Amino acid sequence: MSSSLRRGVLAATALVLSIASLSACAAGNSAQTLEVKPDNAATSVGDIKLQNVNVITQPDLTAKGPAVITGQVFNNGRKDQTLRAITLPGKNAKVKLTAAKGSGDVVVPAGGSVLLGGKGNASAVLPDGREALKDGEQQRLAFDFSNTGQVTIGAFVVPATSYFKDWGPSEAAPTPSTGAPSGAATPSGAGSPSGAGKPSGAASPGAGAPSQAAQQHAGH
Structure with a gap:
């Protein structure tokens, strides 16, 4: 050869x-x-990283009421940063931020993280979420921080069912017939200010806001 x-x-x-x-x-x-399955698309700007961000609406597609923004915010810097606002570019929708302790600013500690949504955590609530959003779409969100400034990310809009039940709005939407809160719209685990009264401290990295694995499971 x-x-x-x-x-x-x-x-x-x-x-x-x-x-x-x-x-x-x-x-x-x-x-x-x-x-x-991989997590939702994460993004980072400077010392700030956003991960597993979702917008969770009422479980009943026909119900009107608040929605909540969930996710985890990491601060890899040496100084605390305040989450000053969350906006929805192109939409006239207001987001109300509430700290885990029930008052004051939502502060992301240096070298730590904060969970948005879920029982005992900070909350970001859209009072008219169902009117502003549609399930299944991807909504652009802009997070405004005291030092880093604006960080934008695309978030999936999903109803508070299945894996997202415990992360959904705690304030039930009234039923059209009686005006009483619907039992299906009362997921445990407050995401609104009324459910964020117990301090939880900064969440450790890896603690879980709902991931895309849950998103894809809920879609089936």
Whole structure:
């Protein structure tokens, strides 16, 4: 066998082994194999990182009422930062921010994080959420911080059902017939100011706002 032919055979063998190795890795470590789906698209600007941001509406598609913004805010800097506002670019929708302790600013501590939504955490409530948003769409949100300034991210709009039940609005929308709160619209785990009265402190990284795994599960 000539030297050039021998080199060609060796190169082809190396290529086959490389492809086999990659295939094995894909089969053993892929998100599908491990049944773990990636988180929502995260974004970061300067010291601030946003992760697992969602907008959760009333569980009943026909009910009007508040919606909540959930997610986790990380501050990798050396100074505390205040979340001054959240806006919806292009929409006349107001967001009311409430600290976990029930009063004061929503402060993201240096080197720490804060959860938005869920029982005992800070809350971001859209009083007329159902009127401003539609389930299934992606809504652009702009977070305004004291030092970093504006950080924007796309958030999925989902109803407070299935995995999102405990993160949805605590204030029930009245039923059209009686005006009484609907039992289906009272998920435990307040996201509105009324449910954010107990201080929880800064959430540790990895604590979980609902992820895209929940989003995709809820869609099925």
